[in-house]
Amino acid sequence: MSDIGATRDEDNLREEIAQKLKAGLKTEVFPRAETSAAVNAIIMRLREEAGANVEKKLVIGGFTDHTIEVEDIEQPCETCMYYLVHRKFCELPELMLPVEPEWSCRLWRI
Ligand code: SF4
Numbered sequence: 001m002s003d004i005g006a007t008r009d010e011d012n013l014r015e016e017i018a019q020k021l022k023a024g025l026k027t028e029v030f031p032r033a034e035t036s037a038a039v040n041a042i043i044m045r046l047r048e049e050a051g052a053n054v055e056k057k058l059v060i061g062g063f064t065d066h067t068i069e070v071e072d073i074e075q076p077c078e079t080c081m082y083y084l085v086h087r088k089f090c091e092l093p094e095l096m097l098p099v100e101p102e103w104s105c106r107l108w109r110i
Contacts, residue, residue: 007087010087010088010089010098011098013054013097013098014088014097014098014099014100016054017054017058017063017097017098017099018065018100020055020058021058021063021064021065021103022065025055025058025059025063026059027058027059027060027061027062027063027064028059028060028061028062028106029062029064029068029106030062030106031106032062032068032070032075032106032108033106033107039107039109042060042061042106042107043094043107045060046060046061046094046095047094050094054097057094057095057097061095061105061106061107062105062106062107063103063104063105064103064104064105065100065102065103066102066103066104067102067103067104068104068106068108075104075108076101076102076103076104076108077090077099077100077101077102077103077104077105077108078101078102079108079110080108080109080110081109081110082095082107082109083099083101085101088100088101090105092107095107
């Protein structure tokens with residue numbers, strides 16, 4: 001597949017995810033993953049329950065199409081260590097999803 005084709009696929013999937021979130025998909029926004037034990041538990045669930053299923057990734061990851069603020073800290077994808085700016089993509093291995101900079105999930109990390 002060409003790079004352009006891959007980019008288009010990611011754009012389409014990003015749009016599909018945006019629609020799901022806009023339509024009110026209930027995701028596990030809280031509790032946020034604030035300890036390494038909590039991060040590991042969510043990662044394990046993503047591996048075991050979500051696999052390649054995009055909707056389950058969104059639910060377990062606690063995705064929102066807007067930034068969540070926790071204790072005065074904004075947690076947008078844009079500032080997360082897993083965000084690839086030019087590709088608008090989350091490279092957390094268990095997620096690997098195209099995202100928008102203002103979206104958020106509970107695995108946000110700097
Ligand atoms: S891990 Fe980071 S970049 Fe990936 S969806 Fe969550 S907040 Fe966004």
